[in-house]
Amino acid sequence: MPPPLLELRHIGKNFAGVRALDDLSLTIEPGEIHCLAGENGSGKSTLIKVISGVVVPDQGEMLFDGEAIRALTPVRAIACGVQVIFQDFSLFGNLTVAENLALSNELRDRRRFVSWRRVRAVATRAVARLGVDLDLDANVDRLPASGRQLVAIARALMSDARLLIMDEPTTALTRKEVETLFRIVRDIQARGISVLFVSHKMREMLEISEQITVIRNGRHAASGKTADFDEAGITRAMTGHDVGDVPYVWRGGSAAAPRLEVRGLAVPGRFRDIALTVQPGEILGIAGLLGSGRTDFALTLFGMHPGYGGKIAIDGVPVRLDTVQDAIGRGIAYVPEDRLTEGLFLSQSIDRNLLASCFRRLAAHGMLNRRRMRAAAALMIDAMRIVTPAGERPVMELSGGNQQRVMMGRWLMTAARILILNGPTVGVDVGSKAGIHAKLRELAQEQELAILMISDDVPELVQNCNRILVMHRGLIVDEIAASKTTEAAVSERLRLLA
Amino acid sequence: MTATSLLRRPETVIFLVIVMAMLAIGLVNPAFWQLGNMFSLVRANIVTGIMALGVLTVMISGGIDVSFPAFAMMAMYLTLLWMFATGYSGVALPFGMATAIGIGLGALNAFFVHSVRMIPLIVTLGTGALVRGFLLGVIGTSTINIDRMPTPLIDFARIDLLSTTGPDGGHAGLTAMVLIYLGFALLVHLMLRHTMIGRSVFAMGGDPEAARRVGFNIRRTTFFVYCLAGGLAGFTGLLHVSMIWLANPHDLAGMELDVIAAVVLGGASIFGGRGSVLGTMFGVFMLVMVNNSLIIMHISTTWQRVVVGVIVIAATAVTAWRDRKRIA
Incomplete structure (x- = not known):
């Protein structure tokens, strides 16, 4: 059996005396869709930053393909195949879809001059690989949220990604768009790319993922196969207690006139x-x-x-x-x-x-x-x-x-x-x-x-x-x-x- | 490109406005179409135009610069004093020196904007006042008249591309300095459209955080735009006094408004991320033409300020409305 794509062991991180992550371990296998669940402030964002090399943990070790990596920088993380799609997509609204897609390529190749023909070619390839239809000449700020997300995904997949981290990807999407997104995510998975899906929406987690890791207050709260979880179980792990499920009953009022x-x-x-x-x-x-x-x-x-x-x-x-x-x-x-x-x-x-x-x-x-x-x-x-x-x-x-x-x-x-x-x-x-x-x-x-x-x-x-x-x-x-x-x-x- | 998308471009709109304005002014005063007036109109574009190229770049990056007229005068005056002190007679070196002084002062702006993270408007208001005050208080206030202006500079700026003699016997020439303007415009256009540093200016104006994440060096871009604006201002300061044969350290005060008006009129966004060299050149042309035409229509020059103010507000309102529509 091949080693896991990514393994975090006993990661700890302090920010100004606050324990953001504490003894956190996480394993992501190649080609799996893994959900990271947790409430706001539970340490999800810090964990993403650790994996993408933006934040250096105080304790613990990280292994890519079974090899320990010390001092992970953003550049090293990208070289390891980690791509993050931020909640705000990190796109340039004033530039065209094509340029948004090709920019990081141009930068990576340390170009000094821009060839618009090359930009177009790179962008066309990126969109084709995702199998979606996007107007390459449209400015990104003319696209709806779902379109912008497609651009962000296409961009992330360009650079030989092996682990795609999506931070709350469904927040700005309608139900129909979420279904399209899930289809694309499964398609990405079929190519052997792992996806770390960060969310706090139960239904979506249960629907899309195979593995779930729940964190609470920077600590590991629960993990396992998604099939072994239900909504109440995830909620309990996220909040640490049961959240009441009693419907509201209106007992009737005495008012003479309706409000x-x-x-x-x-x-x-x-x-x-x-x-x-x-x-x-x-x-x-x-x-x-x-x-x-x-x-x-x-x-x-x-x-x-x-x-x-x-x-x-x-x-x-x-x-x-x-x-x-x-x-x-x-x-x-x-x-x-x-x-x-x-x-x-x-x-x-x-x-x-x-x-x-x-x-x-x-x-x-x-x-x-x-x-x-x-x-x-x-x-x-x-x-x-x-x-x-x-x-x-x-x-x-x-x-x-x-x-x-x-x-x-x-x-x-x-x-x-x-x-x-x-x-x-x-x-x-x-x-x-x-x-x-x-x-x-x-x-x-x-x-x-x-x-x-x-x-x-x-x-x-x-x-x-x-x-x-x-x-x-x-x-x-x-x-x-x-x-x-x-x-x-x-x-x-x-x-x-x- | 389809006809409608061409029509939607700000460059097309301002071009059509210019054509209509020219027809209207020509109807009121046919003297407008005389070759001599056309030549002087072109001549009046040069100084404002070159400075606008720098300001355009700063504005696309999401910043603003109101310090450049002060920088221009500082660079010009120091260069002239150096020429007097050494008796140097040449053209290239003084222009290089004025440009270098401008770049140095621009770096000061960039330092405060990037390293101290101050708001560009406040920074450039401050450095502009500081440099202008330093110039007048420490270096000198005396005007350098034509009899003391270095002749190589005057001779250089007097070169004409072609000249005519008007019906009234007056002499009119098309100054060769317009080539410098067009040259700079072409360079800035190529830089903005076809180099990575140019695209980084657009990216930074669109979303500085995203630009950092994708791997642009924001610090370098910030220094680049403010140094470019400063350098162009320094160069233009010397060019300006060479063309008018008179170096007055009080000169160009208040010019920042004209230049920003022209850039905004040319379709650049005050929020950054949008703008083009062609649009800016049209914006400059429009502004200069309106100002000049007020003179040939015998309207008091004080009204020019009113017109500039109206243009700034109207053009900004239109672009702000456009940008808001995009955001919505």
Whole structure:
């Protein structure tokens, strides 16, 4: 039996006194698809950096083809056949596909002059090898995320790769694109190239890989054949405990009027004839494919589609929501899909981010009371269980789950009565996800919030909502009581629409 | 290349705008089309144009340079003082010296931008003010008039490619200095399009982190772009005073805005990663032509500044809008 392609033995690494990796061992056989699972901050990225020679470990040894390699540098790692596809793809948006593919070749050959004919030839070969169709003359920033990923993969495969490391490759992809990606990954495998697939998405790991290694807090938590794992097993290994699986039950309210009542709501070209009621304490899920109009519906409630048709009533009072100020004033809060670009001020402090939407409420006679503000923010950091040493720290230092909590906390501080969440746990790891879900249920139950949850994550909807609406091409096509359905049934329903 | 993609190129757009503007100006004042005016228009392109080539390269790399007019004057003045001190009479060596001084000052910019990781705008504002202040405070403020200007320089800059005598008996010539401009433009174009250092400028402007990962030497590229801008500025400083026979250390102040306006007008992105030599040359031509035409249309020169300001804002707005569309 040939030696494994890569063997890590007892790797340890400290960063400024923090133990990032501790006695970690990992073996990758030639031609295997290996999943590396772990929550954010578990040491996955550090491990990738160790394998690609960017970070030098303090302890342990690394063997390629059974031979120990000391002082692995990025150049040595590439010579050993290690190629990393970073989450951001590391491509040049302002250059053409052809040039992006050929650049590293030109650099490796230490060229001084560029021959555009050679660039084209190299790129054509690279694309042909991957068996995909790409416009070589298009600028990369004109491509969708899936196209950019193909370019990154094609580029990685050019240089005789033997181990392809993919860091969270499915984050920006739709389900269909993920399937295409998996086909390509299996194709790569068929050529004897090993793939290290780094992810925190259970389903994908179970679907694509043969071996799984789970790490937690920089340590080996579990490993073995994928066939021997199930979702609960991986989750337990990743988080160190079982994550509750109890569906949300709405016990019914005593309110006279529904919290939110919508009749005949329509925005031309986006959606029409939307009618629904949400009671205080209800968590209503909205499922639907991309382009179903669900985001536009949410944005309309948040006052971003002025001039909509139809009627909206909150607590039995008819309202018009033509501006965001109207919506906030009526107690509607919206946590956008991409919290990073749409909501948070990343370089600003947690306190300021929390307070951003309620400065007016905290200001007496137009003057801000600093002590009151800090106290209010501290209360919310505590209530949302945001993990941070101090509220003055910038938000970008927080993990994805904690950032999401800051966003939710901000809206709760506006005394919101209706909370609209769009993809509440996109890019959030399992442990934090469970924490966010628990918090949402608690808010619905104890503070009688009405929550609208838009999500692609079917298990998330089935587990946390008491009702699920299915939107398709601008219409509500189905209403499902969560207690009477299963994940599989909802997924099947959505698949039929596609 | 299809017709629509050709139409979408910024070079095509600015070219069409230039043609329309020329027709419009010619209608208002037919004197615009006189050969003498055409020649002086070309002549006015040279200094702004060569400097713009350097600024273009810096902007493609994702940086910006506002220090070059100060560097140009510093290089020019030091070179002239050296010529007086030694009595040297030649052309090539002084130009080489001015270029070298410019390169040295450019390296100063690159050091702060790369090694100290400062924002290019702040760095070049600072070094520009510093160099200009040092020049005026320590080296001298006296203007060198034609009677003291070294004759070899004047004779060199007076070479004409061809000359005519206008209907009014006035003499007009097409200066040979335009060949220097075209030569530099060709070199910078070839460098940007066909050398690895040129592609590294584009790569760095697109994504510096990705450029580092793919194996470009970011430090070398940074030094290259700022030294190129400095060197071209130093050269042009001396060329400028040779052409106007007057060396005033206060000269060219405020020129950075014109040059940046021209580069942006030519389709370069203020965010880096995009731009071309041809577009920049068109941008320079457009700007110079508008400025010159205001004069022949008897509009007060103070309005030139308004026009330059409007062009900067309009051109930046258009490119920013274009780039945002790309990102979205």
